[in-house]
Amino acid sequence: MNKETIKNIIIKYDELFTKSVVKSQNFEEFIDKISCNANVISACINGQVAGYCAYYMNDFESREAYITLIAVDEDFQANHLGTIMLDYIKAVAVINGFIGIRLEVHNDNINAIRFYEHNNFVAERRASNHSKYMKCNL
Numbered sequence: 001m002n003k004e005t006i007k008n009i010i011i012k013y014d015e016l017f018t019k020s021v022v023k024s025q026n027f028e029e030f031i032d033k034i035s036c037n038a039n040v041i042s043a044c045i046n047g048q049v050a051g052y053c054a055y056y057m058n059d060f061e062s063r064e065a066y067i068t069l070i071a072v073d074e075d076f077q078a079n080h081l082g083t084i085m086l087d088y089i090k091a092v093a094v095i096n097g098f099i100g101i102r103l104e105v106h107n108d109n110i111n112a113i114r115f116y117e118h119n120n121f122v123a124e125r126r127a128s129n130h131s132k133y134m135k136c137n138l
Contacts, residue, residue: 038068041088043081050076053085057096064135065093067103086119094138101136 034040034054042052051072057065067089072081093101104127105112113123113134121134 034068041085043072043076043085045076045079045081049073050079051081051085053089055089055101057093057098062100063098064100064102065089065098067101070103082115083119090136090138099138101138102133103135104131104133106131 037058038054038056040052040054042049044050051070053070054068055065056068059066070082070085089101101121102124103116103121105116107113107130116134116136119136121136124133124135127133
């Protein structure tokens with residue numbers, strides 16, 4: 001995906017995040033980082049982007065992938081697109097010799113925490129006063 005496509009998708013789904021990414025001072029820097037360094041996948045239904053995920057698979061010391069963003073349009077959540085995207089990332093990680101996947105989630109995002117727990121992620125440690133790291137061993 002090119003930078004403009006990534007930017008448009010993130011803007012569209014930004015309301016799904018507790019802390020707005022688009023309204024942050026570093027939005028352009030954030031987009032540059034994702035478009036240059038992250039892998040971005042999207043889930044489409046009938047030609048419409050229904051969800052997306054940005055992740056990194058470049059830490060060859062820890063052999064852990066890192067999910068930066070994952071979002072699924074509410075109208076399509078019953079289709080299990082989040083789980084499908086996670087399963088894809090897990091498979092790619094295993095193929096590339098990675099041993100785990102880590103992410104950060106806001107403590108008050110109960111639905112996301114339940115979703116990750118349902119997909120074999122466990123709370124690992126505190127990331128900040130407002131968030132924690134979760135990890136899935138592969």
